[in-house]
Amino acid sequence: MKDIRVLLVDDEKELVSTVAERLILRGIAADWVISGKDALEAVKSQTYDLAVLDVKIPKISGIELKKKLEKRCPAMKFIFMTGHGSQKDFSAGAAEAGAEYYLAKPVDIECLIDRMEKVLEK
Amino acid sequence: MWIPEKIKPKFWDHEDVAAGPRRHLFNFRRIWKLTVLLSSVVCLVPLIFMAFMDYRVTREAMESEILLRTSRLVSNTQRTISFFLAERKLALDFIIHNNTFESLNNFNNLKIILHNLKESFGQFGDLGVIDPLGNQRTYIGPYKLEGKDYSGQEWYEQVIRKGIYISDVFLGYRNVPHIVIAVKRSLSSGHFFILRASLETEKFDHLLSELEMAGKGDAFLINHDGTMQTPSRSHGKVFEKMPLPVPDYAPKTQVMEIKAPDNSLLIVGYRYLNNTPFILMVAKNKAELMEPWNTTRTQLLGFLIFSITIILMVILGGATYLVNQIYLADQRRVMSLHEVEYSNKMASIGRMAAAVAHEINNPLAIINEKAGLMKDLFTLKKQYAHDGKLLDLVDVIISSVARCASITRRLLSFARQMDANVEQVAIRDVLNDVLSFYTKEAEYRSIAVTLDVTDSVPDFPSDRGKLQQIFLNLVHNAFSAMNDGGHLNVKVRYAEHRPLIIEVADDGCGIGEEDLGRVFEPFFSTRTQKGGTGLGLPITHNLIRELGGTISVQSEVGKGTVFTITLPLETNRRLA
Numbered sequence: 001m002k003d004i005r006v007l008l009v010d011d012e013k014e015l016v017s018t019v020a021e022r023l024i025l026r027g028i029a030a031d032w033v034i035s036g037k038d039a040l041e042a043v044k045s046q047t048y049d050l051a052v053l054d055v056k057i058p059k060i061s062g063i064e065l066k067k068k069l070e071k072r073c074p075a076m077k078f079i080f081m082t083g084h085g086s087q088k089d090f091s092a093g094a095a096e097a098g099a100e101y102y103l104a105k106p107v108d109i110e111c112l113i114d115r116m117e118k119v120l121e122k
Numbered sequence: 123m124w125i126p127e128k129i130k131p132k133f134w135d136h137e138d139v140a141a142g143p144r145r146h147l148f149n150f151r152r153i154w155k156l157t158v159l160l161s162s163v164v165c166l167v168p169l170i171f172m173a174f175m176d177y178r179v180t181r182e183a184m185e186s187e188i189l190l191r192t193s194r195l196v197s198n199t200q201r202t203i204s205f206f207l208a209e210r211k212l213a214l215d216f217i218i219h220n221n222t223f224e225s226l227n228n229f230n231n232l233k234i235i236l237h238n239l240k241e242s243f244g245q246f247g248d249l250g251v252i253d254p255l256g257n258q259r260t261y262i263g264p265y266k267l268e269g270k271d272y273s274g275q276e277w278y279e280q281v282i283r284k285g286i287y288i289s290d291v292f293l294g295y296r297n298v299p300h301i302v303i304a305v306k307r308s309l310s311s312g313h314f315f316i317l318r319a320s321l322e323t324e325k326f327d328h329l330l331s332e333l334e335m336a337g338k339g340d341a342f343l344i345n346h347d348g349t350m351q352t353p354s355r356s357h358g359k360v361f362e363k364m365p366l367p368v369p370d371y372a373p374k375t376q377v378m379e380i381k382a383p384d385n386s387l388l389i390v391g392y393r394y395l396n397n398t399p400f401i402l403m404v405a406k407n408k409a410e411l412m413e414p415w416n417t418t419r420t421q422l423l424g425f426l427i428f429s430i431t432i433i434l435m436v437i438l439g440g441a442t443y444l445v446n447q448i449y450l451a452d453q454r455r456v457m458s459l460h461e462v463e464y465s466n467k468m469a470s471i472g473r474m475a476a477a478v479a480h481e482i483n484n485p486l487a488i489i490n491e492k493a494g495l496m497k498d499l500f501t502l503k504k505q506y507a508h509d510g511k512l513l514d515l516v517d518v519i520i521s522s523v524a525r526c527a528s529i530t531r532r533l534l535s536f537a538r539q540m541d542a543n544v545e546q547v548a549i550r551d552v553l554n555d556v557l558s559f560y561t562k563e564a565e566y567r568s569i570a571v572t573l574d575v576t577d578s579v580p581d582f583p584s585d586r587g588k589l590q591q592i593f594l595n596l597v598h599n600a601f602s603a604m605n606d607g608g609h610l611n612v613k614v615r616y617a618e619h620r621p622l623i624i625e626v627a628d629d630g631c632g633i634g635e636e637d638l639g640r641v642f643e644p645f646f647s648t649r650t651q652k653g654g655t656g657l658g659l660p661i662t663h664n665l666i667r668e669l670g671g672t673i674s675v676q677s678e679v680g681k682g683t684v685f686t687i688t689l690p691l692e693t694n695r696r697l698a
Contacts, residue, residue: 018491025498083483105483106490106527
């Protein structure tokens with residue numbers, strides 16, 4: 001787990017930065033961005049093993065972003081977070097990411113790390 | 123209007139206070155009254171009118187029939203009597219013309235003639251020949267009347283004037299009622315003589331009394347002064363004054379209705395007998411003649427009353443049935459309106475809950491992360507002292523966030539399931555979800571809640587949202603019925619190839635026997651004063667029906683209530 005690099009994408013800066021800091025405290029290299037555009041920029045200069053995406057970020061949905069990121073980095077794994085709970089949203093997200101890698105906010109950090117490990121083992 | 127409870131239709135006491143300005147449209151009692159009134163008027167007025175017309179026509183026909191019969195009887199009787207008199211008059215006429223004055227004045231000749239008359243006709247009492255001076259020249263009879271001078275007497279004057287005279291009935295010396303007929307023969311020499319005979323009237327009496335008449339009928343002769351000439355059954359004896367007024371002269375038979383001295387109505391037919399002093403009278407009692415009419419009238423009235431009763435019964439029954447159907451249809455309409463309103467309300471609540479939960483979720487996530495970071499710093503970084511108290515505080519924050527999160531998650535999942543959606547449902551999860559909303563209340567009120575689900579219950583296709591609403595309503599009702607310290611048992615029983623049976627049992631106040639049958643009726647509530655809408659159970663009932671299940675209730679006042687629900691485990695076509 002120590003030698004992986006994670007990209008966190010969420011429009012809530014306070015949230016995403018804190019999660020990143022906590023991951024770093026646990027020895028996991030984590031970068032954070034607050035928009036899809038920034039995320040696409042970030043993957044140009046850095047290789048990430050894993051991206052944690054909010055389902056809803058401004059201008060682009062988490063699912064669309066995932067597709068774009070997958071194109072550039074085919075090896076990248078994904079975990080989704082959501083603060084929303086409409087049936088459509090939930091079904092779409094779960095179908096795309098698999099219900100197991102679809103977490104509802106607020107997320108417990110240990111739970112997040114656990115899922116990260118699992119998705120990387122796949 | 124007072125109506126016994128037993129037959130009072132459901133709509134009778136219905137008052138739709140919420141109907142607003144068009145309330146009169148929902149005044150079922152008024153609709154019923156209007157229907158009954160209109161139908162009654164339309165049906166009964168023609169019937170009563172026809173019956174009345176029929177009554178009149180029948181009575182008039184019967185009356186005119188009676189008059190006609192009386193008239194015919196009078197005419198026939200008149201012919202008989204006139205013929206009787208004419209016969210005798212003609213016989214005398216023949217005798218006076220067939221014999222000379224001299225031969226008639228021969229005592230023996232006259233005696234033979236009287237004898238022959240008696241032989242042929244009977245009734246002839248005596249016979250006399252009177253000369254132009256009025257002296258009776260020859261007389262055959264029981265009295266010594268020879269030589270009697272009739273000149274100046276009224277009858278004598280009349281026979282000279284008219285050639286014929288028929289007297290009133292009188293008793294005479296023999297005390298036998300009889301009449302006198304006199305005929306005159308004028309001779310070519312300018313002289314004349316008169317033949318005078320007396321006739322016993324017994325034959326008249328016989329002729330008249332022989333008539334068989336209905337209605338205490340009575341036929342008799344009177345003279346123009348109203349004196350009885352023949353005996354009658356009920357209008358006096360011979361020579362008495364008739365108690366009825368003497369009818370006016372008419373050339374033909376007349377029938378009239380007059381009031382007798384005893385106030386009864388009489389049908390009287392009469393005929394003036396030409397060239398005689400007699401009037402033939404036939405009097406009948408109208409009341410007796412109309413006797414058959416009374417039977418007809420009773421039948422007619424009976425038929426009318428019977429028809430009116432039947433018509434009224436049909437109208438009342440029909441109107442009640444129809445208005446009741448309208449009422450029930452209206453109740454169903456109101457019910458479905460409320461259902462739509464209710465599900466809209468639930469949907470809005472769901473949407474609002476989702477929005478709130480979402481709004482809260484993000485700040486909650488931030489609190490969570492910040493507190494988590496603080497904890498991380500305390501435990502992972504050496505420069506921050508290990509402060510047990512701060513760590514405890516952070517733990518409290520984190521656990522509170524976790525509690526908030528569980529609430530928002532539940533709200534979100536609840537809102538998600540508001541939309542109609544058939545999916546595989548685990549009944550245990552649904553019941554756990556529902557009961558979790560009541561965990562706090564149960565704790566405060568020391569209510570013991572147990573959930574007993576057999577492990578083997580399979581998931582089945584159903585609408586989770588509807589199931590949640592159903593059990594939320596039932597659990598809510600149970601909590602309302604129970605006192606603090608009560609018990610709520612939810613039990614799921616499962617047998618293969620059978621519907622799932624779920625029992626929701628409380629030990630609350632229970633439902634009275636009289637109300638038990640009505641708990642699924644819309645707007646029936648025993649808690650109207652405490653905020654009950656009377657819609658919870660009807661909506662629950664409908665939702666269960668939509669899922670293809672059934673609901674029943676057993677209850678005992680003071681002991682508690684058990685709602686038993688069955689749910690099909692196979693996919694219901696209505697859900698698909």
